[in-house]
Amino acid sequence: MANFIDRRLNSKNKSTVNRQRFLRRYKTQIKKSVSDAVTQRGVTNVDSGESIVIPKKDLSEPVFHQGKGGINDRVHPGNDQFSTGDRIERPPQGQGQGGGQGKASNSGEGDDDFVFSISKDEYLDLLFEDLELPNLEKSQLSKIVEYKTVRNGYCAEGIPSNIDIVKSLQGSIARRIAMTSSKRKQLKEYEKELALLEQAPHDDIQKMNLLKSEIQSLKEKISKVPFIDSFDLRYRNYAKQAIPTSRAVMFCLMDVSGSMDQATKDVAKRFYVLLYMFLTRTYQTIDVVYIRHHTQAKEVDEEEFFYSKETGGTIASTALELMDKIIKDRYNEKDWNIYGAQASDGDNWADDSPKCARILDKNILTVSRYFSYIEITQRPHQTLWNQYEDVAKTHSHFAMRKIKDVSDIYPVFRELFKKRSEQAA
Amino acid sequence: MTKKKPLSDTPDWTFELLSEYQTEIERVAKHYRLDTYTNQIEVITAEQMMDAYAGVGMPIGYNHWTFGKKFIQTEQTYKRGRMGLAYEIVINSDPCISYLMEENSMTMQALVMAHACYGHNSFFKGNYLFKSWTDASSIIDYLLFAKNYIAECENKYGISEVESTIDACHALMNHGVDRYKRPQKISLEEELKRQKSREEYLQSQVNNLWRTLPDNELNKTKEKPKFPSEPQENILYFIEKNAPLLKPWQREIVRVIRKISQYFYPQKQTQVMNEGWACFWHYTILNHLYDEGLVTDKFMMEFLHNHTNVVAQPEYNSPHYSGINPYALGFNMFIDIRRICEHPTEEDKEWFPEFAGSNWLDTLHFAMENFKDESFISQYLSPKLIRDFKLFHIHDDDSQNFLEVSAIHNEQGYQKIRANLSNQYNLSNIETNIQIVEANVNGDRSLTLKYTPHQKVPLGDTKDEVIKHLHYLWQFDVKLTQEAENGDEIILSSCPVKEEEKN
Numbered sequence: 050m051a052n053f054i055d056r057r058l059n060s061k062n063k064s065t066v067n068r069q070r071f072l073r074r075y076k077t078q079i080k081k082s083v084s085d086a087v088t089q090r091g092v093t094n095v096d097s098g099e100s101i102v103i104p105k106k107d108l109s110e111p112v113f114h115q116g117k118g119g120i121n122d123r124v125h126p127g128n129d130q131f132s133t134g135d136r137i138e139r140p141p142q143g144q145g146q147g148g149g150q151g152k153a154s155n156s157g158e159g160d161d162d163f164v165f166s167i168s169k170d171e172y173l174d175l176l177f178e179d180l181e182l183p184n185l186e187k188s189q190l191s192k193i194v195e196y197k198t199v200r201n202g203y204c205a206e207g208i209p210s211n212i213d214i215v216k217s218l219q220g221s222i223a224r225r226i227a228m229t230s231s232k233r234k235q236l237k238e239y240e241k242e243l244a245l246l247e248q249a250p251h252d253d254i255q256k257m258n259l260l261k262s263e264i265q266s267l268k269e270k271i272s273k274v275p276f277i278d279s280f281d282l283r284y285r286n287y288a289k290q291a292i293p294t295s296r297a298v299m300f301c302l303m304d305v306s307g308s309m310d311q312a313t314k315d316v317a318k319r320f321y322v323l324l325y326m327f328l329t330r331t332y333q334t335i336d337v338v339y340i341r342h343h344t345q346a347k348e349v350d351e352e353e354f355f356y357s358k359e360t361g362g363t364i365a366s367t368a369l370e371l372m373d374k375i376i377k378d379r380y381n382e383k384d385w386n387i388y389g390a391q392a393s394d395g396d397n398w399a400d401d402s403p404k405c406a407r408i409l410d411k412n413i414l415t416v417s418r419y420f421s422y423i424e425i426t427q428r429p430h431q432t433l434w435n436q437y438e439d440v441a442k443t444h445s446h447f448a449m450r451k452i453k454d455v456s457d458i459y460p461v462f463r464e465l466f467k468k469r470s471e472q473a474a
Numbered sequence: 475m476t477k478k479k480p481l482s483d484t485p486d487w488t489f490e491l492l493s494e495y496q497t498e499i500e501r502v503a504k505h506y507r508l509d510t511y512t513n514q515i516e517v518i519t520a521e522q523m524m525d526a527y528a529g530v531g532m533p534i535g536y537n538h539w540t541f542g543k544k545f546i547q548t549e550q551t552y553k554r555g556r557m558g559l560a561y562e563i564v565i566n567s568d569p570c571i572s573y574l575m576e577e578n579s580m581t582m583q584a585l586v587m588a589h590a591c592y593g594h595n596s597f598f599k600g601n602y603l604f605k606s607w608t609d610a611s612s613i614i615d616y617l618l619f620a621k622n623y624i625a626e627c628e629n630k631y632g633i634s635e636v637e638s639t640i641d642a643c644h645a646l647m648n649h650g651v652d653r654y655k656r657p658q659k660i661s662l663e664e665e666l667k668r669q670k671s672r673e674e675y676l677q678s679q680v681n682n683l684w685r686t687l688p689d690n691e692l693n694k695t696k697e698k699p700k701f702p703s704e705p706q707e708n709i710l711y712f713i714e715k716n717a718p719l720l721k722p723w724q725r726e727i728v729r730v731i732r733k734i735s736q737y738f739y740p741q742k743q744t745q746v747m748n749e750g751w752a753c754f755w756h757y758t759i760l761n762h763l764y765d766e767g768l769v770t771d772k773f774m775m776e777f778l779h780n781h782t783n784v785v786a787q788p789e790y791n792s793p794h795y796s797g798i799n800p801y802a803l804g805f806n807m808f809i810d811i812r813r814i815c816e817h818p819t820e821e822d823k824e825w826f827p828e829f830a831g832s833n834w835l836d837t838l839h840f841a842m843e844n845f846k847d848e849s850f851i852s853q854y855l856s857p858k859l860i861r862d863f864k865l866f867h868i869h870d871d872d873s874q875n876f877l878e879v880s881a882i883h884n885e886q887g888y889q890k891i892r893a894n895l896s897n898q899y900n901l902s903n904i905e906t907n908i909q910i911v912e913a914n915v916n917g918d919r920s921l922t923l924k925y926t927p928h929q930k931v932p933l934g935d936t937k938d939e940v941i942k943h944l945h946y947l948w949q950f951d952v953k954l955t956q957e958a959e960n961g962d963e964i965i966l967s968s969c970p971v972k973e974e975e976k977n
Contacts (some may be wrong), residue, residue, distance in 0.1 A: 051496050051513035051591065052569070053489055056522065057576055063525040064545040067535075071542030074637070110540055111645055111939035113906040119931030121870040124895040126798060127789025128866040128882050135879040137868075165546045 072171065078103045079167070083175045099172045103163045177327055177466075196289045207284025220281035229271045236267045297332040297418075298380045299325060302368045302391040306343040307360040309394050313425045317392035318355055319458045320423055324390055327466065332386065338375060342368035348375065365397045365433060366404040373412045387417040395426045397433040406436040414444050421465055422449040483773040487580040495584045496591075498768055502759045503592040506835060510595040511610060512569040515587065519576050524548045526563050526573055531741075532734070533565050534617040536624040538640050564590040566598040566741070568610035581776040584769075588759040593752025600843045601747070603740035613737060619666065620730045627723050639724050642943035643710065643731035648905055650710030650732040651739045673722040705909035705924070709944070710735070712910050718919060719949045728947070743846045743901055750804015751842055753785055757805070787863065798895075803863075807850070810859050811838060821857055847899035855895065857888045865891050872930075903928050908954070920951035925966060927956065937967045945969035 072079060082101045131137075167175070203216055243260045246253055301321050303314070328335050339354035340346055346367035349357075372389065380387060397405070414420060422437055424430070434449070441447050450461045481494055496515070503510070518526070528545035529535040561578055565571040572590040574583055598604050628636045643650070706712045713720070714728040741748070760777055763769045769777075787802035788794040814822045815834035823830045829837045841854060860883045867881040867890060881887035881894070897903055912922040921944075925933050937954060945952045953968035 051493075051500065051515055053492060053496075054514065054516045055489070056516045056518045056573075059518075059522070063522070064528045064542060066537045067528065067539065067542035068545060069542070070537060070539040070633075070637070071546065073633070074539045108543060109936070109939070110641075111936035111943070112648055113908055113937060113940050114934040115904075115906055115928070116932040116934035118872045119927065120872070120929040121868075121931070122894050122897065122929070123868050123870070124798070124865050124891055124898060125790040125868060126787055126863040126865055127791065127795075128864040129789070129791070131866050131879040131882055133879060133882055133884070133887060136876040137879065139870075139875060139877055163543075163547075165550055 072167070075103055075108070076175075080175055080178075083172060100164055100166050105163050108163055173326060173330055176323075177330060196291055198287050199290045201286045201288035203283045204286040205283065207286070211284040211287075213283050213285050216283040217277070217281050220283060221277045224278060224281055225274055225276075228274050232267050232271050236264060236271070239264050239267070296334050296336075296384065297328055297386040297388060298336040298338060299328060300338045300340060300372050300375075300387070300389040301354065302340050302342070302372060302389065303354065304343070304363055304365065304368075304393040304396070305341045305357075305359045306363040306396065308363070308396050313394055314355055316425045316452060316455055316458060317423070319455060320392060320452070320462065321390060323458065323462045324388070324421075327462075328388065336380075336385075338372075340368050340371050340375075342371075346371040363393075363396050363398060364401045365391075365393065366401050366408060369405055369408040369413060373408060376413075376416060382416040389413060389417050389420040391420070391422045393422075393424060393433065395424045395428065395431045395434060397431065399432045402432040402436040405433060406440050409437075409440050409447070410443070414440070414447055417446070419446045419448075422447075423461065424449070424451045425453075426451070427453055480770050481768055483580065483770045485579040485581075487578070487583050491580060492583055492587075495580075496587055498763055499584065499588050499592060499759055502762045503588075503596075503755070505762075506755070506758070507839065508592050508596040508755065509599055510570065510592055511567075511599055513591040513595065514569040514571045515591060516571060516573050517576055518573050520552075523560070523563070523573065523575050524552060527560075531563065531565065531738070532617055533567070533571055533614065534621055536621045536640075536730075537628075538644075539637065540644065562586040562590045564594045565613075566594075566604060566608060566610055566737075567613050570595040570598065570610070579776065581773050582780065584773075585756050585760065585777055585780060588756035589752045592759065593755040594748060596755075597744070597748050597751045597842060600839070601740070601744060601846075602844055603744060603846055607740045608737050616733065620734070623669075623730065624727065627727065631721075631723065636727070638946060639727050640731065642946045643728055645940045645943040646709050646713075646947075647731060647735045649908060650708060650728075650735040652708050652711070652736070653902070669726060673726065701913050701915050702910065705911050707907075707909050708732075709908070709910060709923075712913075713944075713947050716913060717948050720947065724947075740846075743848070743899075746800040746804040746807075746847045746899065747842065747845065747850050748804070749801045750806075750808050753781070753801055753805035754808035754838075757781060757809075789864075798898075803851075806859055806862070807854055808838060808841075810856055811841060811854055814856060819858075825856060826854075848896050848901075851899060852892060852896035855892045857883075860888055860891055865895065867891050867894050906933060911955075918951060920953065921948050923952070923954045925954060925956045933966060938969075941967045941969045 079101050082103070083099060203213060239260050243257065243264065246257050246260070299321075303309075303317055305314075325335065325337065337351070339349050339351060341349055341354055341359075342363070342365065343359050343361040344364045344367070348371065368391070376382070376387060409420065424434060430451070434451075437447075437449050441449055448465050450465060452458060452461055481498065482491060484491075492515075496513075524545060526533075527548045528541045530541070530544065535541055561575055561582055563573045570591065572586070572595075574586055578586060598610060604610075624636060624640070702712070702716075710728055710732040714725050714732065717725075720728070760769065760774075764774050785799070785802045785805045787799050788796075811829075812834045814826055814830050815832050815837050818826075818830035841850065845853060864883055866879055866883065867887070869878045869880040871878075881890040883891070907926045907928060908923055909926070910921065911924045914920045914922075923944075927933070933954075933956070941952055941954055951968065951970065954966045955963045956966050958964050
């Protein structure tokens with residue numbers, strides 16, 4: 050007796066829960082691995098998962114087991130040279146005794162790290178856990194600005210290109226059945242009668258002719274019911290549906306004057322990477338606008354943004370002006386969620402700093418969701434910082450932080466976007 | 475005998491073809507008097523096989539991170555091609571569930587059906603250890619109960635608490651078995667009925683035991699009996715019944731893990747026999763089909779190729795050597811028993827007077843039903859097989875700086891090799907002997923365990939971690955001791971760690 054059961058279509062992810070438990074238990078180690086890895090990624094490389102490394106000893110499941118030493122008696126196969134009483138030099142550790150119990154090596158050896166992969170989603174979840182985009186809820190509720198055309202049943206009127214043939218022919222069939230049913234019934238009765246008359250022993254010619262003409266006229270009436278009528282026509286109906294906008298534009302502003310070296314730019318780049326990845330979790334499409342400036346601002350592509358060298362003084366307000374202009378030209382605030390991130394080493398022409406603060410205050414912060422300013426420097430703050438501090442006091446969606454070196458980026462980023470539940474409450 | 479029309483030997487299997495083969499295999503198995511549970515054969519994919527791996531042989535498992543780790547490990551090694559997956563997994567249950575992998579060829583499916591559905595299955599049903607220690611009809615129900623119960627606990631008391639408790643139980647799982655007492659069979663309904671009342675009853679018992687009401691004078695002067703009165707080897711059982719501060723649901727979880735450990739206990743002791751028996755029967759059944767002309771030469775070639783791989787025994791100096799292959803030893807022993815019955819030599823008659831020349835099928839069934847690895851080897855390992863395997867015995871005493879070859883495959887060595895090989899499969903030698911010797915119920919409530927080494931083998935270095943887990947369950951001081959050669963008691967490990975020991 051045997052029953053065959055095909056289980057191949059059952060869900061194959063029986064272990065998912067246990068896998069989640071595993072990730073949960075080793076969250077601290079995994080998080081460390083994730084944040085180590087984040088500094089090694091390219092800006093838009095967000096589509097891959099990540100390898101996670103955990104030292105094996107942290108994962109052990111200890112049980113009592115016998116250690117090395119004492120007296121061991123073992124039987125081995127394949128004797129090719131030994132006689133009773135032979136004495137063999139003890140082989141160096143790790144060889145010869147390979148025949149032991151598999152258990153013995155559970156903890157003794159095998160210091161390999163436990164390496165495994167997590168998916169892109171798991172990676173991003175871990176990276177941005179407990180973080181949120183500020184003011185997101187507010188903006189999405191208040192801004193239903195885009196419309197999408199969706200199918201919405203059928204209607205009796207419309208333009209020829211929207212005619213739904215199947216539906217219309219169904220209507221036509223239904224109408225023809227409805228309009229001819231009584232005549233068909235009549236026709237059937239007459240035909241039956243006629244058949245009876247024909248089989249009858251004596252012909253009743255008069256009645257037969259009458260019936261025949263009746264049948265003829267009924268058939269004509271039936272055939273006169275039109276095959277298709279404008280009454281049958283059905284048109285596909287469309288309706289406009291409002292959808293919340295899910296587009297974002299991220300402005301990367303960076304000082305590229307002589308004082309910014311490649312190391313400082315790399316730090317800035319890391320920050321932009323994180324911001325970009327974070328935004329991908331919320332928005333379907335993201336435009337990135339790179340604006341670099343020294344005494345003049347210019348919109349450039351990614352490569353030039355990070356790697357071309359410039360020299361000269363610094364007038365940061367030019368970049369802000371350009372950003373403002375680009376927003377007005379291309380990114381209507383009703384259609385786009387606007388994010389800005391400015392990175393600088395803090396140097397700015399002293400007279401220009403108040404202007405920067407003014408542009409931010411009046412133009413940019415009024416339309417953007419969030420604007421962050423990071424200062425990458427080891428030195429004390431200068432005028433730009435001081436001016437921005439005043440701006441920060443009056444705008445909750447403006448944030449500024451100082452970063453000393455690469456290791457600060459992730460903590461600072463987390464600090465900027467950490468959930469502010471206490472504020473909301 | 476007229477040759478029958480052979481079954482199709484296409485590499486691709488279909489359910490119809492599986493069923494045809496199954497019918498033929500079943501017929502032959504009946505012919506050889508293999509008594510089995512009803513077979514439930516489930517075809518699964520490679521991914522599902524990895525899931526099954528992660529469940530360590532439990533078709534329904536409770537949730538725990540260790541299974542997730544196992545799954546990730548399996549997935550990693552499999553995807554990198556370092557490891558193939560087993561062709562089948564078979565569960566000791568009634569009906570007997572066997573998993574066949576989708577990507578096996580038709581020949582492999584036939585091999586696997588003969589091996590698992592008739593070999594292992596009949597072993598589960600016939601062997602005395604399985605008969606008396608496990609209850610095949612209720613295991614699935616019990617595992618389901620365990621899964622639901624643990625999930626319910628997680629809802630009530632939080633995942634972390636439950637996880638720590640299971641961690642601690644897993645660490646002591648090998649010490650949750652009654653080695654000498656046979657456990658009672660209970661059905662799911664009884665289990666459910668008893669669980670509630672047990673919870674309350676146990677808690678009240680424990681409270682009584684630890685009651686801190688002032689004793690009357692009479693009691694104080696009386697010598698308190700030692701508790702427990704005899705050393706306890708079943709640590710988890712002792713914890714379940716006596717741990718002072720465990721919550722009722724934790725006791726139940728300890729019990730669940732203990733029961734599962736008990737369920738797997740016979741499998742640990744019959745690896746050689748179980749695999750040997752299954753290999754013997756897939757070999758015998760498929761050869762029988764071949765003799766009848768039901769399977770083709772092509773089928774047999776593929777079958778023999780796989781069979782030979784499975785029962786290969788690399789020699790001690792081969793890079794592939796990793797101990798004695800239980801499939802090889804078991805298979806060859808059963809083949810050898812048949813040979814001794816059918817064509818006994820003078821030597822066989824001298825060594826095995828009780829069955830040399832007897833009916834081979836009776837002898838084989840008797841051997842399968844009444845032995846475990848250790849006793850099976852000491853009863854049935856023949857001099858011929860020792861010669862075939864060229865077995866030799868190495869005596870390794872760490873007080874000497876050399877190893878000694880104390881027996882080889884010759885007249886003087888047979889007995890010694892047989893005795894030693896048998897010992898190698900004796901669980902009480904392989905597993906550590908640790909017993910609870912004292913629970914100081916009237917004092918500081920400390921728990922004392924004693925390690926008794928086998929042949930002076932010291933305890934492995936995970937002991938501190940395990941003691942920590944034990945401490946989690948007991949919640950008062952726990953120490954592990956060993957008797958030194960001069961009779962002194964040395965403390966191997968304790969939790970919490972005592973200050974003076976650090977120095």
